[in-house]
Amino acid sequence: MMAKKPSGGPLTHVQLLREIGLSPQWQLREQRAVALAAQGVPVTLPDERCPAMANAIAAITELPPPPVATAVPAFARSQAIAGMSWEQLQHSVAACRACVLCQQRRQAVLGVGDVAAGWLFIGEGPGAEEDARGEPFVGPAGQLLDAMLAAIGLQRGKDVYIANAVKCRPPNNRTPEATEIATCAPYLQRQIALIQPRLIVLLGRAAAHALLGEVGSLASLRGQTFAYPAPQAGGHAIPVVVTYHPAYLLRTLTDKAKAWEDLCRARRLMRAIQATGSQAAQSLHA
Structure with a gap:
């Protein structure tokens, strides 16, 4: 028998996974790859199969580093x-x-x-x-x-x-x-x-x-x-x-x-x- 929402309609796939406690571990490959890339974990996937995912990863890994406060060099200060x-x-x-x-x-x-x-x-x-x-x-x-x-x-x-x-x-x-x-x-x-x-x-x-x-x-x-x-x-x-x-x-x-x-x-x-x-x-x- 299909699980249903309290309103009576069927649960979505994501809602069903959440009901059985699997949603934190079960993610679409694209979502998982983007999350790992955001954490600095190397990700290798066939980009040609999913151009959207490749663009998302590139956008994360190519972000410029945060600005570093400039300081007077130690020798010049001394x-x-x-x-x-x-x-x-x-x-x-x-x-x-x-x-x-x-x-x-x-x-x-x-x-x-x-x-x-x-x-x-x-x-x-x-x-x-x-x-x-x-x-x-x-x-x-x-x-x-x-x-x-x-x-x-x-x-x-x-x-x-x-x-x-x-x-x-x-x-x-x-x-x-x-x-x-x-x-x-x-x-x-x-x-x-x-x-x-x-x-x-x-x-x-x-x-x-x-x-x-x-x-x-x-x-x-x-x-x-x-x-x-x-x-x-x-x-x-x-x-x-x-x-x-x-x-x-x-x-x-x-x-x-x-x-x-x-x-x-x-x-x-x-x-x-x-x-x-x-x-x-x-x-x-x-």
């Missing part, structure tokens, strides 16, 4: 940043849209302090309070950093400049990703070239990654002195010391003693640098 003044750098960082970190920031945070400082401290990235106030290390981690500076006779803003590996706050204060660090690297490199510090202290693994690359765990980097290439021709390489980030020390109090060892070593190193500089200056005037 070259442009390398020639910026402090004012230009500030404007460029504030307007930067080069990575996804710009999407949720309130403001970019370039850095703070003495722009001719002997000491340069580099952290990870802005946190919530830094993002709100536009200055690095202003929350609890910043208070601890200020105490660390005071312990070795330093003060924020006096012969000290503080920056971060990335200039925009990572969502939920997560660690910056390698691509984000790389995108922001030209800004950090320009800051170093403008400041020309005598010593760099890296606070945490993200900062170490930004300046030294993937060279090992933070524990393996402690106790060593690295050399950052001279920012300008004819200059000297800048000694680099690695220690823990203040935010980590707030969570891991037992490592504060290790951080103190690192700071003391950095202070001895700076004194040696200053003594060498004084001797060199004396020899020039002798």
